[in-house]
Amino acid sequence: MCLANSVVVLDFETTGLSPDNGDRAIEIGAVKIVDGEIVDSFQELMNPGRRVNSFIEQYTGISNKMLLDAPSCEAVMTRFASFIGEFNLVAHNASFDKKFLDAEFERIGHQYRGQFACSLLLSRRIHQDAPNHKLGTLVEYHQLPNDGVFHRALADATMTGYLWLQQLETIKQHQPQQAVTFDKIKKITSMTKAKVMDYIKLIQK
DNA sequence: TGCCAGGCCCTCTTTAGGGCCTT
DSSP states (O other), X not given: OOBTTSEEEEEEEESSSOGGGTOOEEEEEEEEEEXXXXXXXXXXXXXXXXXXXXXXXXXXXXOHHHHHTSOBHHHHXXXXXXXXXXXXXXXXXXHHHHHHHHHXXXXXXXXXXXXXXXXXXXXHHHOTTSSOOOHHHHHHHTTOOOOSOOSXXXXXXXXXXXXXXXXXXXXXXXXXXXXXXXXXXXXXXXXXXXXXXXXXXXXXX
16 A cells, blocks of 8 residues: 655756657756655756756746756756655646656656656645646645745745645545545546545535 | 647537646
């Protein structure tokens, strides 16, 4: 049985939206959660081998100058592979981060065993009353700890980690006799919204 | 700034279209 309270929560900053269009990672941030506590973190800039456009510089605060002396994606991703080990993985809109993780790992010939879960899909199901499911909105909605920094990898990964723990607590409150396993989370996120409400009676906040 | 992508999900749907999310 694999509990959902021991995971690695990760977030990429990238040059764009699609590795299929040649976009690369420029920063990876992650927190390691064990038994519901953040016990470790990872953050590194990486040089994508190309200039990032002005929008990305402004959006992330990561400048071309900052990336000039950063280690290569390959070097950083090799260290990140060691960091995640065989942990299951969580990200906000995981399909996006999984694309980049798969693309960057493919470049170094690394395969990982962990499964992915998505805090955005989970939020859409168990907090259907939220104004929207953007990370920033959910941080404010749930009054999660934050330092006011957004769109940097470790900051976003840390906030997503707190969001994940909040989501596990919501599920646990309504099924206190059952362990919240990673498989249960995957099951909930694969349900329709209507079925989730039948499966688990939810408080709204 | 929101074009570029793509998965998810809703509906005035399924022979489709468009909004939500991520950078």
